[in-house]
Amino acid sequence: MDQVAGSQYDEYYTPSYAVYPIMKYLKPHSHVWCPFDTHQSNFVKLLEKEGHVVTHTHKDNRGEDFFQENRICDYIVSNPPYSLKNEIFDRLFKLGKPFAMLVGVVGIFESQKRFNMFKNNQFEILYMNKRISYFKDYDTEVPDVNPPFSSVYICSNILPKQIVFEEVNK
Numbered sequence: 001m002d003q004v005a006g007s008q009y010d011e012y013y014t015p016s017y018a019v020y021p022i023m024k025y026l027k028p029h030s031h032v033w034c035p036f037d038t039h040q041s042n043f044v045k046l047l048e049k050e051g052h053v054v055t056h057t058h059k060d061n062r063g064e065d066f067f068q069e070n071r072i073c074d075y076i077v078s079n080p081p082y083s084l085k086n087e088i089f090d091r092l093f094k095l096g097k098p099f100a101m102l103v104g105v106v107g108i109f110e111s112q113k114r115f116n117m118f119k120n121n122q123f124e125i126l127y128m129n130k131r132i133s134y135f136k137d138y139d140t141e142v143p144d145v146n147p148p149f150s151s152v153y154i155c156s157n158i159l160p161k162q163i164v165f166e167e168v169n170k
Helices: 016-023 042-049 082-095 112-119
Strands: 031-034 053-056 075-078 099-104 124-128 143-145 151-156 163-166
Touching: 016 042, 016 099, 016 124, 016 151, 031 042, 042 053, 042 075, 082 099, 082 112, 082 151
Parallel strands: 031 053, 031 075, 075 099, 124 163
Antiparallel strands: 099 151, 124 151
C-alpha cells in the first residue's frame, strides 16, 4: 500500500508496530529492497536503524517500476498496493528472492489465479495477534483506516515454518 496504483486504497502507510514482527526474521545487516516505499516509510526507517542496507523505490519516482526492476538484495519487504496484489505476488515468485509482503488476509486465496499461485509456490504466513491500523500522513501517523480484517505477512523463504504467530504492541 506504499505505492500509488489503480485504487484509492493503495496509498496507506504501515505503522512502526507492524514492521517489528518481520524484522527479527531477517539476517543482520542484510540488503533489503522496499519496492513500494519512499524514504518516509517505516519499513525504510526501521530497517536502516537496525543496520540493514535499504533500497527503496516508488512508482511516483520517475523510472522506478517494480515490474521492470530486479534489484540486487537479500530480501524484498513492503506493504504492496492492494489493487495489484495478483501481479505483485506473481512477480515476487518469479523473481525467486525471499520476500515479506504485508497484506489483508481476507480474500488472499479466493481468486483461482492466487489459489493456484500459492498452491504452486513455497510461502509462509506471519499472523499477528492484533489488527493493523494504517495511516495516510507520515507527519501525524494517525490511523485513517482500521480494516475489519487482519493483516498478515505473506512470505517466501524467510520464516522458520509455514505459519508463525507474533504479538504486536500498538
